[in-house]
Amino acid sequence: MDIRFSGVSKVFYPDITALEDVYLEIPKGEFVYLVGPTGSGKTTLLRCITREVAPTRGQITVGSFSLRKISRVDLSIFRRDIGIIFQDFCLLPHLNVFENVAFVLEVLGAPSREVKERTGEILDQVNLWRRRFLYPPQLSGGEQQRVAVARAIVNSPSVLLADEPTGNLDLHTAEEIMQLIMSINALGTTVIMATHNQYLVDAFRQRVIGIRSGRVVRDEKRGRYNLDGEL
Amino acid sequence: MGSFKYALRDGTRLIIRHWGLAFLTVVTSMAVFYLIGASVLLVLNARHIVNFLEGELSVQAYLAPGADFEIAARQAATLTHVKEVRIITREMALERLKQRMPDRAESVTILGENPLPESLEIAVDRADSIESVVTALAAIPLIDDIVYAGGLAEKWARFSRFAGKFSLAILLVAITASAVVLFNTIRIAVYSKEEEIGIMLMVGATPTFVAMPFVLQGVILGGIGSFGASIFLALSYSGIITRLKEMVPFLPLLEQHAVVLELGLILVGAGATVSLIASLVAVETFTRRAMKPL
Numbered sequence: 001m002d003i004r005f006s007g008v009s010k011v012f013y014p015d016i017t018a019l020e021d022v023y024l025e026i027p028k029g030e031f032v033y034l035v036g037p038t039g040s041g042k043t044t045l046l047r048c049i050t051r052e053v054a055p056t057r058g059q060i061t062v063g064s065f066s067l068r069k070i071s072r073v074d075l076s077i078f079r080r081d082i083g084i085i086f087q088d089f090c091l092l093p094h095l096n097v098f099e100n101v102a103f104v105l106e107v108l109g110a111p112s113r114e115v116k117e118r119t120g121e122i123l124d125q126v127n128l129w130r131r132r133f134l135y136p137p138q139l140s141g142g143e144q145q146r147v148a149v150a151r152a153i154v155n156s157p158s159v160l161l162a163d164e165p166t167g168n169l170d171l172h173t174a175e176e177i178m179q180l181i182m183s184i185n186a187l188g189t190t191v192i193m194a195t196h197n198q199y200l201v202d203a204f205r206q207r208v209i210g211i212r213s214g215r216v217v218r219d220e221k222r223g224r225y226n227l228d229g230e231l
Numbered sequence: 232m233g234s235f236k237y238a239l240r241d242g243t244r245l246i247i248r249h250w251g252l253a254f255l256t257v258v259t260s261m262a263v264f265y266l267i268g269a270s271v272l273l274v275l276n277a278r279h280i281v282n283f284l285e286g287e288l289s290v291q292a293y294l295a296p297g298a299d300f301e302i303a304a305r306q307a308a309t310l311t312h313v314k315e316v317r318i319i320t321r322e323m324a325l326e327r328l329k330q331r332m333p334d335r336a337e338s339v340t341i342l343g344e345n346p347l348p349e350s351l352e353i354a355v356d357r358a359d360s361i362e363s364v365v366t367a368l369a370a371i372p373l374i375d376d377i378v379y380a381g382g383l384a385e386k387w388a389r390f391s392r393f394a395g396k397f398s399l400a401i402l403l404v405a406i407t408a409s410a411v412v413l414f415n416t417i418r419i420a421v422y423s424k425e426e427e428i429g430i431m432l433m434v435g436a437t438p439t440f441v442a443m444p445f446v447l448q449g450v451i452l453g454g455i456g457s458f459g460a461s462i463f464l465a466l467s468y469s470g471i472i473t474r475l476k477e478m479v480p481f482l483p484l485l486e487q488h489a490v491v492l493e494l495g496l497i498l499v500g501a502g503a504t505v506s507l508i509a510s511l512v513a514v515e516t517f518t519r520r521a522m523k524p525l
């Protein structure tokens with residue numbers, strides 16, 4: 001699914017401009033870093049794609065979906081194809097690791113055998129199989145992060161939105177998660193990753209979109225995190 | 232099918248998780264539906280008694296001296312609510328008197344002459360209409376005097392009408408009350424899973440899918456409540472009927488089990504419907520808001 005922003009602005013009540021006149025074109029299968037200082041609008045941009053936020057002005061289309069007027073049912077169908085790693089994880093505290101991941105597949109009505117198999121597979125990939133019966137509060141920050149990643153990719157979405165997916169990880173684990181996300185991207189999933197991790201951006205070179213105060217200030221094909229001492 | 236199993240599992244989990252609330256909801260809706268059922272039975276019985284008494288509804292009209300009773304009878308027959316007009320001749324009147332009170336009849340005929348007047352016997356269709364028929368009859372000049380014994384039937388009819396209105400009021404209040412209770416229970420359950428619902432909607436669960444466990448929870452609670460109410464109603468009704476029959480043997484009461492069974496089915500149906508609607512509204516308003524973008 002191609003993602004297109006044309007002239008998107010978002011003003012939060014009463015007058016906080018989170019995005020201003022954003023034009024973007026992200027073709028299917030691309031890997032994009034979203035960088036910018038804190039409060040620059042990265043999360044808001046991602047939330048526009050999931051339609052948690054409706055732009056004040058402008059249009060967003062994702063694949064064949066025009067998000068301005070999408071019915072509730074279409075929105076659900078649309079969201080099934082989008083994996084989200086939330087900045088604050090959003091794990092369910094009363095479900096264990098396995099259930100937190102399996103839940104996504106159950107909600108989509110997958111048969112229970114498939115749910116078990118697929119969840120097991122993905123927990124193996126993020127090295128959490130041995131922790132599958134633990135509850136989120138019992139996990140370290142990094143482990144929670146990996147559960148969030150597992151949940152986002154378990155149903156092989158067309159688009160993966162990752163909001164600071166390596167925020168709580170040491171460099172080694174961050175790299176592992178990064179490898180995982182890259183391998184998903186290699187299978188054709190579009191990835192948009194908001195991050196402050198300079199090391200990753202510079203080590204795994206990809207397209208970099210820089211935003212500042214809600215505006216796109218740079219867009220480079222194989223960019224770096226820090227250009228000319230700027231963000 | 233998989234999603235129904237999910238809904239059933241989650242619905243029962245919700246009930247178990249909020250068992251205290253579930254218990255209260257069941258008890259409340261049981262009380263409410265019992266009240267509804269009892270008032271319906273009261274109305275049905277009042278109607279039944281009225282129907283029974285209406286079998287004997289008639290008005291006697293005595294004619295002015297020298298009036299032609301054929302004409303008077305025809306005039307009376309044209310009135311609305313009049314079912315039948317019979318002419319009672321002097322001979323017939325005497326016959327009746329003889330049948331009912333032989334000794335009185337003898338004393339009447341001792342003079343050799345039949346002193347009983349001619350009259351019209353007018354059958355009225357319903358107890359409610361007696362009053363209007365009597366007024367209309369009084370307006371016919373050929374008719375001199377009107378006697379009717381419909382007082383009891385009329386009183387019952389009035390009571391039955393009152394009971395009908397009363398039970399309609401009870402029905403409305405009770406249905407509203409049970410809807411509110413169920414609505415609140417479901418809403419509490421929904422809010423207890425607010426976070427989970429939010430994430431479900433984010434990963435693409437449809438609002439219907441999200442709603443199912445809650446709706447099922449509501450229907451189960453409302454269903455149990457109204458079912459329990461029906462059982463209690465059937466038991467207490469047969470008890471009351473037995474007692475009343477001992478005390479007032481001639482009172483015609485509804486005794487068919489079919490009536491109570493049918494009423495029970497209707498109650499359970501109503502309980503399920505009310506809880507279905509109440510819980511749908513509770514979840515829908517929530518998911519609608521949750522899916523609205525900022």
Ligand SMILES: Nc1ncnc2c1ncn2[C@@H]1O[C@H](COP(=O)(O)OP(=O)(O)OP(=O)(O)O)[C@@H](O)[C@H]1O
Nearest residue numbers: 012013016018037038039040041042043044045525
């Ligand atoms: N719901 C909201 N209501 C009002 N203002 C908001 C809302 N959400 C975000 N904002 C504002 O919009 C601006 C951009 O926020 P956003 O979360 O997109 O930043 P960010 O780039 O993700 O920052 P960070 O790197 O710290 O995660 C901020 O000034 C924030 O206060």
Ligand SMILES: [Mg+2]
Nearest residue numbers: 042043087163
């Ligand atoms: Mg953010």
